[in-house]
Amino acid sequence: MSVLVLIPHWPGPSELWLRRMIDAIEEDVCAIATFTPPMSNWNGRIPVIDLMPRAIRFAAKAKIKWLPCLGDRALVQVFEDFRVKSVFCHYLNFALGFKNVWETIDIPLHIHCHGYDITWDCRSALFPMVRRFSRSYKGKAKQLAGHSQLIVNSELAKASLVSDGFYEDRIVVKYIGVPVPAEPPIINRASREINILYLGRLVDCKGPELTVLAFDLACQNGLNGRLTIAGDGTLYKECLRLKQASPFGNRITLLGAVDARTGEVLRKNADVFTAHNCFGRRTKQVESYGVSVVEAMAAGLPVVTGRSGGVCETVVDGETGILFEPLDIEAHAAALLQMSMNPNLRQRFGQAGWKRARDSFSIEREASQLRKMFGLNPNGNGDQK
Numbered sequence: 001m002s003v004l005v006l007i008p009h010w011p012g013p014s015e016l017w018l019r020r021m022i023d024a025i026e027e028d029v030c031a032i033a034t035f036t037p038p039m040s041n042w043n044g045r046i047p048v049i050d051l052m053p054r055a056i057r058f059a060a061k062a063k064i065k066w067l068p069c070l071g072d073r074a075l076v077q078v079f080e081d082f083r084v085k086s087v088f089c090h091y092l093n094f095a096l097g098f099k100n101v102w103e104t105i106d107i108p109l110h111i112h113c114h115g116y117d118i119t120w121d122c123r124s125a126l127f128p129m130v131r132r133f134s135r136s137y138k139g140k141a142k143q144l145a146g147h148s149q150l151i152v153n154s155e156l157a158k159a160s161l162v163s164d165g166f167y168e169d170r171i172v173v174k175y176i177g178v179p180v181p182a183e184p185p186i187i188n189r190a191s192r193e194i195n196i197l198y199l200g201r202l203v204d205c206k207g208p209e210l211t212v213l214a215f216d217l218a219c220q221n222g223l224n225g226r227l228t229i230a231g232d233g234t235l236y237k238e239c240l241r242l243k244q245a246s247p248f249g250n251r252i253t254l255l256g257a258v259d260a261r262t263g264e265v266l267r268k269n270a271d272v273f274t275a276h277n278c279f280g281r282r283t284k285q286v287e288s289y290g291v292s293v294v295e296a297m298a299a300g301l302p303v304v305t306g307r308s309g310g311v312c313e314t315v316v317d318g319e320t321g322i323l324f325e326p327l328d329i330e331a332h333a334a335a336l337l338q339m340s341m342n343p344n345l346r347q348r349f350g351q352a353g354w355k356r357a358r359d360s361f362s363i364e365r366e367a368s369q370l371r372k373m374f375g376l377n378p379n380g381n382g383d384q385k
Contacts, residue, residue: 002083002374002376003028003084003088003376004082006075006088006090006094006095007033007034008034008091009034010034010037014201017178018090020178020363021112021177023043024363024370025367025370025371025376028371028376029042029046030083031046031047031048031049031078031081032046032048032049033074033078034048034049034051035071037050049078051074051075072098072100075098076101076105079107084107086108086374087107088110088374089111090111090112091111091114091117092111092113092117092118092141092150093117093133093137093141094117095109095144096137099140099144102144108148109149110151111145111148111150112174114153115157115286115287115288115289116132116285118288119283119285120133120138120164121284122283122285123284125234125283126234128282138164142166145167145170145171146170149171150166150171151171151173152174153173153174153175154175154288154289154313156312157173174366174369174370175289175366176291176294176361177361177362178361178362179363180361180362180363181299184350184355185299185300192224193226194226194271194346195228196215196225196227196228196273196336197228197267197272197296197301198227198228198230198273198274198275199230199258199263199267200230201232201233202231202232202234202236203233203234203235204235204280204281204282205278205279205283205309206276206287207275207276208276209238209239209242211229211274211275211276212227212229212239212242212243212246212252213329214276214332215248215252215336216246216247217333218332218334218336218337222337223336223340225251225336227253228270229254230256230258230262230266231255231258267295267296267299271301271346272302272304272336272346273293274305274332275292275306276306277306277309278326279308286310287309287311289309290309290314293315294361296353297320297354298353298357299354300353300354302321302322302339302345302349302353303315303320303321303322304335304336305321305324306324306325306332307323314356315353316356319349320352320356321349322335322338
């Protein structure tokens with residue numbers, strides 16, 4: 001065991017992908033360090049280190065009231081307690097918080113970026129005038145990346161970093177893996193009413209409110225179906241307002257946040273997965289990857305969404321789904337209507353999506369890539385190569 005996993009917070013229900021990522025290399029993880037975790041070990045085996053109590057204890061002992069460096073001291077203690085040979089840190093902005101540690105410890109640092117953390121002009125969804133990062137953030141990130149490896153979840157993200165002056169040989173693309181059934185799901189219901197599913201955070205770059213508008217228009221044009229929106233976020237109230245204003249509001253269900261098991265059931269009962277991926281005008285973000293889209297493909301669902309961000313690398317237009325131009329409500333509605341009228345097309349797209357997920361986006365493939373990055377035994381027996 002040699003890899004230290006460093007995360008800013010305990011993975012929530014919407015971060016199942018992070019749990020899967022840790023499980024993929026579990027045999028080689030010596031410890032997980034984070035702030036205020038709800039438990040002391042992972043899967044009953046891996047020690048989970050709470051950085052906050054260490055910092056508080058140090059502050060009390062040293063009688064220090066100003067605490068900016070206490071997280072550094074706590075992390076250094078983790079290196080002393082465990083035989084750490086490499087660090088797997090999630091989120092670039094979180095890694096920068098330990099800048100002083102990386103300058104003093106000669107251990108390979110792998111930083112997994114997740115989209116918002118490499119969006120230099122990223123804004124608060126609630127207060128779009130507020131920048132999430134300082135104007136010096138990009139420069140500091142570039143300096144840190146000079147002696148670490150950046151892991152990104154799309155070619156789009158890599159190209160963006162390279163265009164901003166980051167060293168290309170310091171960046172590696174690793175798609176986030178999802179569970180893929182051994183056999184392709186059979187989804188070929190010939191019912192006249194189809195079930196359309198939106199599953200994900202209700203944020204501007206995913207376009208949930210635009211999805212409601214597109215569904216409404218499709219119904220006006222003859223679509224016989226229902227739309228289920230599962231997820232929570234800053235646009236929940238706007239989606240609710242549009243549902244209440246729509247003459248087809250009785251066909252729209254807003255579930256709020258759901259757990260992983262409910263997500264599986266929703267995908268199993270759906271005929272089409274949809275969103276309206278686009279540039280988020282409030283947050284200044286695009287979808288860097290789109291785990292929910294890939295999970296839908298693995299479940300054998302055709303995908304209908306906007307041609308934006310990392311989704312363009314996962315969904316193959318005309319093969320695993322339909323991509324339309326972002327903000328084109330009419331094109332979105334037309335694609336939903338086309339899917340509703342052609343069960344054979346839904347089946348063909350769904351089967352192709354499952355195969356693509358199996359070949360390119362499986363958990364097994366991701367685990368193999370991670371082991372190669374960290375120089376671990378490909379067989380996963382916990383030994384170094």
